[in-house]
Amino acid sequence: MAPFDLVALFGTTGSYLVYIAIGFAFGFILESSGFGDSRLLAAQFYFRELRVLKVMFSAIVVAMILIFWSTALGLLDYDEIWVKPTYLWPGIAGGLIMGVGFILGGYCPGTSLVSVATLKLDGAFFLLGIIVGVILFGETAGLINTFWNSGYLGIFTLPELLHLETGVVVLLVTCLALAMFAGFEWLRRKIYGKAQ
Amino acid sequence: MNGLAEKVKYWNPYLGGALLGLLLFLSFFVTSHGLGASGGVHRIAVAIEDLVIPEHVDKTPYIARMAGGDRDPLAHWLVWEVAGIMLGGFVSGLLRGRVKVQTYRGPQITPRTRWAFAFIGGALMGYGARLARGCTSGQALSGGAVMSVGSWAFMFAVFAGGYGLAWFVRRLWQPEA
Numbered sequence: 001m002a003p004f005d006l007v008a009l010f011g012t013t014g015s016y017l018v019y020i021a022i023g024f025a026f027g028f029i030l031e032s033s034g035f036g037d038s039r040l041l042a043a044q045f046y047f048r049e050l051r052v053l054k055v056m057f058s059a060i061v062v063a064m065i066l067i068f069w070s071t072a073l074g075l076l077d078y079d080e081i082w083v084k085p086t087y088l089w090p091g092i093a094g095g096l097i098m099g100v101g102f103i104l105g106g107y108c109p110g111t112s113l114v115s116v117a118t119l120k121l122d123g124a125f126f127l128l129g130i131i132v133g134v135i136l137f138g139e140t141a142g143l144i145n146t147f148w149n150s151g152y153l154g155i156f157t158l159p160e161l162l163h164l165e166t167g168v169v170v171l172l173v174t175c176l177a178l179a180m181f182a183g184f185e186w187l188r189r190k191i192y193g194k195a196q
Numbered sequence: 197m198n199g200l201a202e203k204v205k206y207w208n209p210y211l212g213g214a215l216l217g218l219l220l221f222l223s224f225f226v227t228s229h230g231l232g233a234s235g236g237v238h239r240i241a242v243a244i245e246d247l248v249i250p251e252h253v254d255k256t257p258y259i260a261r262m263a264g265g266d267r268d269p270l271a272h273w274l275v276w277e278v279a280g281i282m283l284g285g286f287v288s289g290l291l292r293g294r295v296k297v298q299t300y301r302g303p304q305i306t307p308r309t310r311w312a313f314a315f316i317g318g319a320l321m322g323y324g325a326r327l328a329r330g331c332t333s334g335q336a337l338s339g340g341a342v343m344s345v346g347s348w349a350f351m352f353a354v355f356a357g358g359y360g361l362a363w364f365v366r367r368l369w370q371p372e373a
Binding site for chain 2: 002003004006012015016018019020021022023024025026027028029030031032033034036037038039040042043044045046050051054055056057058059060061062063064066067070075076080081082083084085086087088090091092093094095096097098099100101102103104105106107108109110111112113114115116117118119120121122123125126127128129130131132133134135136137138139141142144148153155156157158159160161166169173
């Protein structure tokens with residue numbers, strides 16, 4: 001049953017080839033969707049282009065439904081897939097800082113890689129910034145250790161938080177995504193008119 | 197400025213999103229991991245640090261667990277995924293004639309200003325991604341799909357941060373009003 005132990009199946013080098021292939025598809029999809037262009041990404045925050053919202057939430061919903069059904073049909077062992085444990089406060093603080101970095105810099109880490117790969121200079125400066133930022137964090141992590149480990153809730157999922165069946169939450173998240181697509185599209189038309 | 201995306205023939209965003217979702221599912225199904233980016237960049241940054249100042253890396257606990265002593269920070273799946281992302285982005289850009297040296301920027305600012313803000317934004321993004329233990333890929337997409345509470349809180353925080361500041365820095369991106 002999935003997931004598989006890639007190192008046992010293909011050896012270390014073989015497992016890296018699988019990750020290169022996954023990364024290749026990831027980069028290809030990001031670039032094809034326009035995510036190598038900071039103007040399109042930043043336009044999300046002015047409601048002019050809604051690609052970030054549409055791509056992200058369609059991806060989350062599609063992956064969520066497939067994971068749910070493959071688990072329900074006994075093809076996938078949900079307990080074996082990697083769910084990041086929740087550290088609530090550093091997660092929210094880091095998210096806010098990243099939102100600020102996103103609107104100032106125009107990319108997130110993954111999209112900046114695609115931008116650099118297509119020779120965009122703004123992407124290169126952004127990636128250089130990331131390298132400085134992660135090194136700065138590594139050097140100062142000791143100073144904020146208490147905060148960095150605060151709000152720890154372990155592996156904690158929405159069905160547990162809401163006390164609902166997983167299937168019900170899958171349905172709710174899907175509806176939330178559809179409502180956001182419609183709501184943001186309505187706002188965009190309100191601000192910029194029907195054109196496009 | 198309207199119709200920016202249509203002029204350059206990008207995929208329909210719902211199609212791109214659906215394919216990305218399928219890939220994300222396959223990644224979980226085959227490897228047990230979701231997708232990631234910032235973690236791989238972090239390991240590459242630590243590898244550079246380890247080349248220049250190895251003694252210092254050995255003494256700094258947070259990075260020593262990746263590169264202390266004989267440990268190789270690059271021997272990790274995320275590093276290879278990052279290599280793949282760059283390769284895939286390059287091939288996609290090449291097929292569509294988008295591989296060329298240029299600076300994407302708002303119509304009101306110079307390339308120099310754009311580079312400065314890109315660098316500052318990148319530094320904040322790098323720091324924030326480590327603080328949050330993941331970026332838009334590792335936390336928002338991957339954690340979002342497996343319905344992790346922390347990932348959903350993180351995702352709304354990113355949007356809140358972006359939308360909260362957007363109006364104040366509109367000169368960076370918007371055309372003249």
